[in-house]
Amino acid sequence: MSLGLGFDLLLAASLLWSGWRALSTPRLDRALVLFIAFGLLMTLTWARLAAPDIALAEAAIGAGLTGALLLDAFGALQAKRAEAEAKK
Amino acid sequence: MKRPVVIPAALLFAVVLILAMVDLAPPALDLRPLVAANLASSGVAHPVTAVLLNYRAYDTLLEIGVLLLALVAILAVSESVPTTSSTSATSSDLLLPMLGRIAAPVMVVVAVYLLSAGTSAPGGAFQAGAVLAAAAVLLHLTGLLPGWRQPGVSLRWGLAGGFLLFVGVGAILLLVEGDLLRYPPDHAGVLIFLIESGLTLSLGLILAGLFLFLSHDKGDVG
Amino acid sequence: MTSGLLFACVGALLFVMGVSGVLLIRHLLRRILAFNLMGSGAFLVLVGLAQRHGVADPVPQAMVLTGIVVAVAATALALALVRRLHALTGKLEPPEADDD
Amino acid sequence: MTDPLVWLILLPLTWASLAFPSGPGRGAWLAIAALGVQLMLVLLLVVDVTESGILVRAVGGWGAPLGIDLAADGLSVAMLLLTQVIALPLAIYARSYFSATAPEGKYFWPLCGFLLAGLNGLYLSADLFNLYVTLELVGLAAVGLVAAGGGARQIAAALRYLFAMLLGSGAYLLAVALIYAAYGTVSMKTLAPLITAEAPVVIWLAGGLMLAGLMLKTALFPFHFWLPPAHGGASAPVSALLSALVVKASFYLLLRLWLGPFAGLTAGAGLLGWLPATLGALAILWGSCQAIRAQRIKMLIAYSTVAQLGYLFLIFPLLTGEAALRAGIMQAFAHGLAKAAMFMTAGVLIKATGQDRVDSLAGAAQQLPLTMFAFGLAGVTLTGLPPSAGFLAKWQLIEAAMAQGAWIIAVVVLVGGLLAAGYVFRVLRQGFLLVPATSADTSVFHPLPRTLEWMALLLAAASVLLGLRGVELMELVSLGGAV
DSSP states (O other): OOHHHHHHHHHHHHHHHHHHHHHHOSOHHHHHHHHHHHHHHHHHHHHHTTOHHHHHHIIIIIIIIHHHHHHHHHHHHHHHHHHHHHHO | OOHHHHHHHHHHHHHHHHHHHHTOOOOSOOOHHHHHHTHHHHSOSOHHHHIIIIITHHHHHHHHHHHHHHHHHHHHHSOOSOOSOOOOSOTTOSHHHHHHHHHHHHHHHHHHHHHHHTTTSSOOHHHHHHHHHHHHHHHHHTTSSOOOOSOOHHHHHHHHHHHHHHHHHHHHHHHHHSSTTOOOTTTHHHHHHHHHHHHHHHHHHHHHHHHHHHHHOOOOOO | OOHHHHHHHHHHHHHHHHHHHHHHOOOHHHHHHHHHHHHHHHHHHHHHHHTTTSOOOHHHHHHHHHHHHHHHHHHHHHHHHHHHHHHHHSOSSOOOOOOO | OOOHHHHHHHHHHHHHHHHTTTOTTOOHHHHHHHHHHHHHHHHHHHHHHHHHOOEEEEETTTOTTTSEEEEEOHHHHHHHHHHHHHHHHHHHHHHHHSOTTOGGGTTHHHHHHHHHHHHHHHHHBOBHHHHHHHHHHHHHHHHHHHHTTOOHHHHHHHHHHHHHHHHHHHHHHHHHHHHHHHHSOOBHHHHHHHHHHOOOHHHHHHHHHHHHHHHHHTTOTTSGGGHHHHHHHSOHHHHHHIIIIIHHHHHHHHHHHHHTTTHHHHHHOGGGGHHHHHHHHHHHHHHHHHHHHOSBHHHHHHHHHHHHHHHHHHTGGGTTSHHHHHHHHHHHHHHHHHHHHHHHHHHHHHHHHSOOBGGGGTTHHHHOHHHHHHHHHHHHHHHTOTTSHHHHHHHHHHHHHHHTTOHHHHHHHHHHHHHHHHHHHHHHHHHHOOOOTTOTTOOOOOOOOHHHHHHHHHHHHHHHHHHHHHHHHHHHTTGGGOO
8 A cells, every 4th residue: 555545545534524523513613623624634635636726725715715704603603692691 | 304314315325426436437538638739829838727717718707707796695685784893803912913914915925926826837816816815804803904894986896897807808809809708829828817917806805805794794783 | 546536435425425414404504514515525526536547637627616716605605694694583593494 | 799699698797797886776777778788689699590590609719628618599599588588677677676775676786687697698508517607606696686685584595595506506516527527528519429329327326416406496396495485585576586587597407408418318218207297296286285375475476486387397208299398488488477477566566565465465456457467467377378378388288298198297287277276366356355445454555666567567468478479489499409
């Protein structure tokens, strides 16, 4: 088994694991972190598939912007919820 | 309730799909020689950029349309009532604004590099625009750039400008060359760079807008 | 097995994972995550399967670049709707179907 | 303007992206003027295609398989004609409908422009991946329109709609990936002989994914769950746009794939056509029953759309002959015109009475005779009474079914007509009820711009009168070898 294949298999397993956990882990903040990790793993995958353009775009847009959007939404919702609790 | 149906069906589909994919014979057609053979007249040296902005430039045109459309849709959904609290991060920390002041210009330089590199190496308008957008978001997070509300006239023209430029070039080429987005080989490089420059700016604004308009909408109603 | 084929298979699994997620998960933010997994899965199949013989192909790569931008546009719109719904109802789950 | 085909895509893109910077609520006149030009362009295109058959344009001058081809044949021109014919009166209606400050009309024009550009692009594209992008353009624009300026109910409907659209286009995209891997091209013209020659298992899976994804996008029973809240909850011009035009786009694409690249597979498996047809028959029964029971007028009309879409899918087992295709196109026109008119009248009634319940319509015929007349005409078409376009469509469909011994389809069509009469009559009966002047719960009717009523009447009358000249229209589909 070559080094490349071993790395690919590891990457494949991590992709599936992080994707699965992002959907199934009970805490939402962890899920979002796992999702961003998934995006970074996708970036590595694109590099392994000889697609540097997609790797760049995935890092910037897929993991970066989407991650930022999700985290920002999460933060806003948390703040909103805390506000609502405080009112009670 | 749906679970017992969906999960077995999904697993079954995945297994059949993977078995079928492993079993797949080589395709009848190979576009790679075609891509390579026409590279010289495409105006760029990087195959992916050639596909994106020349061979299949029409896809890219519509895709920028989708992005602009999504931004308009977000504006249509968001609350239009201007709220007063628009500065996001409290600037009690002195380090963050400094970081923003140093990093943002560097990111602009990186964006320009990515844009110019795109003709011959990985990179191009999307990546450059994304870096510009990231710079804007960073400035916002460090408290130097307030969240955007309903955009003013100049910002709206900036958001739509890259797309309008792309459509305009396409339309002129349709009138002059007879086909939509058919670049004359001698000028293809210049025209593509022109389109990419416009797109970088507008994409930067749109992608930043996706974040900043949403970020502004704290959902305060009533 | 080439990297292309391996990641195409991973893509197929991610796709069904994402579709099941969109169908089964009620929490809207997570449903958006599931949609993104579905998209990534389709992109991996597009590039990976086309490159199953180990040679890079710029055409599907360009298509995926287009697809990523479309996906982020859809994600942003979905988030805008979710935030609006949360602001109006305080809920992060869609209300039950009202058929009238 | 030498080339109507390409300008039909460029023009709406241009006015959509000009309407956005000109400011919230602006762009109506630009849109109406441009839609007038688009209507002329599509008429020019009809002439061109009638004279010279299928037209192909190579975007970028490359040609398939390296580049993207645009193609116009009889089927696509018919759909383009339907789109522009409805869009112009609808735009005039929408200009009067949205007041200057209405939040739901703030970005109506750019969204509407992108939607129409997406539709025109979809009807003209001959490239599977490009079709994916146009599908997304149409889907996201439609979701934005449903959600625009809306309350919680509308936002929830838009979210459900969005996820249905994304699932549908996701399945479509995976299918495109499999097809590219198997044949190395996504050009429909290049693919057709390749798929007919040899179809590995992945192509069957790809076909299944496309079928499922597009049935979901067309809201075929039981995938219709997203349609009634989205179409019933949006503002009236948007509902009209979605019900009359948007759902037809994914139906068109399914038909195009069925008859084009996948013709080799679908012709070989004769029973396959009965799957969409069975679901279509169920859609007719279920949708009509729900419409009969609906309390709110727009939900009634939305469920009627679920039912009427069912007829479109009845043609699939009969596609070996051309008559079924003609019936399908006629039904698309009949339903498009009548349903646009119906949602427009609903908009008038809701604005005038301030209520949206069927029960609150008493006295409408006295106060808004034009509108109730328009609703009645549209109802004639949906029920399939002569001489309407709906009658012609059903007649053709029954004829095609009987010719192939599929009498069950004929029975479904007849039962569907009776049920449609049921829900149309419910509204008319309420509208023509005379209310005693002293009654306390009489709805108060607010005065409205007459344009609203006339535009609805125009489309409703067109849906009936088309029945007289429908043969010429149906001739169109045999042009350029769609079959």
